[in-house]
Amino acid sequence: MSALVAMFKHKASHELSDNGFDELINLVRDMLPDNNTLPNSFYKMKKLVNTFDLGYEKIHACLNDCCLYRKEFEHAELCPKCVARDGKLKNGQKKIQKNIPAKVLRYFPIIPRLKRMFGIYEMSTQLRWNSNNKSSDSKIRHPVDSLSWEMINRRWPDFASDPRNIRLGLATDGFNPFKDLSSKYSCWPVILTIYNLLPSICMSKESLMLSLLISGPKHPSNDIDVYLAPLIDDLMLLWNDGVDMYDVVTKSTFNLKALLMWTIHDFPAFGNLSGWPVKGKFACPICRESICSLWLKHGRKFAYMGHRKFLTFDHPFRMKKSWFNGHIEHGIRPQIKNGEEDFIEVDKITNDWGKSEKRKRKKNTTQSNVTWKKRSIFFNLPY
Template sequence: MEDIMDKEWLHLSRFSEQYKAGARNFVERARENSNSEMIVCPCVKRRNLMHHHYDIVYKHLVIQGMDPAYSVWIFYGEQPNTSNLVDVQMLESRRMFEDFYAQCDEDPENPPDGRKKELESLVHDAETPLYPGCKAFTKMSASVVMFKHKASHGLSDSGFDELINLVRDMLPENNTLPSSFYKMKKLVNTFDLGYEKIHACYNDCCLYRKELEHAKVYPKCGSSRWKVKKRTKKIEKKVLARVLRYFPIIPRLKRMFGIDEMSTQLRWHASNKSSDGKIKHPVDSLSWETINRRWPHFASDPQNIRLGLATDGFNPFKDLNSKYSCWPVILTIYNLPPSLCMLKESLMLSLLILGPKQPGNDIDVFLAPLVDDLILLWNDGVEMYDAVTKCTFNLKAN
């Protein structure tokens, strides 16, 4: 791979024979390294965001030139400088871009023009240094770190705005840190990492969705959709009685299969069943075999997902007398190897049930949006793009 790292030809005129020879050698070596006719195009316009035939990539390099920001060829075998966090963050942002492409129902190589511009803008924001010469943070990574600080210390929105302005004043004038909580939240949420707010009945009778989406009062128990003051019984229409937060699982599964490494790990179970009769992973269990026997068509595709669900409540506050409860509903992906299966990074938070009391036996009401997605994944499946096979497939889950 050493000859592909020769970058002297980049400083020559694109019309010179030496430049053309260097570009040709680059794409040939990149093709050999990827073992594919299709390689990532690093030209000024594509910026490692799209795959093309290596001959097309050669033409782009001659006509457009190499992306000047692409100084470390991490997509062609060169190791990033781990002491330079911006190099590592650039690699991660490119992966996020590819994950985001994988969520498109359209051909991931040819998304609609509007979508393409939107995604390219997102990657640009993710790769932009916090200020010229900054080696520690990009615009995106700084926003994520500050969000974590806000959550860890329970800062109010107004307090967080003040902190942002204070930090911006400390940074050089041409820094790229978003100027408000709203703008920072908008930047992070564009990667579909957010959640859906679903209004819920105070008495845990229903969720205000589907046929009840626009209802003001639940017809069975008569409780208001909005908070009611205990003393005056006055309805505060701007304050909801209860809110469920749902983190959609299908977009996250799409992102997982859009990452080459993760997509490979999701097939681990198919070729690593224990051969000594001992249970080392759920794939070795009787319940796994029972599913295989009852639904052989489902079991025949190693891409199909096996999920486990767990939930429990806790008091999120230090006050032991508080009756407020928080119930996270967690999904575990049993396809993954033992080293990843139970890591906190691999656990999928799907629902967050918050309120002045525990859901108890009425928790099935709150599970409804998750159950709907699971039924869809079981009955019909969802079309997804697989980074390993470079094609779409129908994913099912149970």
């Protein structure tokens, strides 16, 4: 298996064709002793790897990022929102090729991988590391020592009672896979981190779980939630019902549950994942409606003032008018909302997915204003 993985990596790194890869395999087979078990073709290699559930699901996506062709839309030929066809135009042709999807999402299911991890004795033992390695000197050396971990233990004691239950972190960001600054091609990997493991392993590249690969000529931007749907379905299943798994250490079956603790990304990706506007008048997710934003007429952009309200009331900077905006600061720091308050605001919103409304905005300025009002309601902001 290690030889197969190394050869697959070589094929991908040097962009070998299938025929060229077959020739390479036969060269290696000729150098090995007789009766070796190395497959003699690329097709047989893929077939062997697929028996270990190491493959991925190819899900067709709408050209305009409206939806994924899965579940009730699996056999649809037209997008239910923008009426775009599930196909790609070839150069010099006007007919859409149905067998060539316009955009493809690659999803690597996480549940089969978790089953394999609990089937390996060493890995299954490491997944219990968090149960008895908490720091005793109040210093944070691992997420198990954090306040978030303790809050989860207090709020869901049944979940915390079994150390095998998985606690995950999600990280995503876009990059250019061709290392060419002029290329418009974009690739967005979505990676999961298992925090049950010890610090030297949980952030190693062997332990990072690639769950989604969003590729295309344009980045998903605010439509990334459409592509996250398969992963969210699996995470909801692991949280609500759990999945029965065999534990090789105890030689018994147990119900595994998983929880997403937090997400890791830069500020623009934070706006894509959360829906919060990270630019413009209400760009601060902490201050929200109490933000002190100022439009610079000649610079044609917003500047954000009012940071002195986070200082103590007796701080001398509060009285320095000439150093800042010409006013004494009497404001107080805003109160940070918790997850329940955010959920109540979000629960009032009726989402209308797709690009049909966005296309109308280009022709109608009034429609654009209405859309911004809907977006403002999402965050309970004045508009």
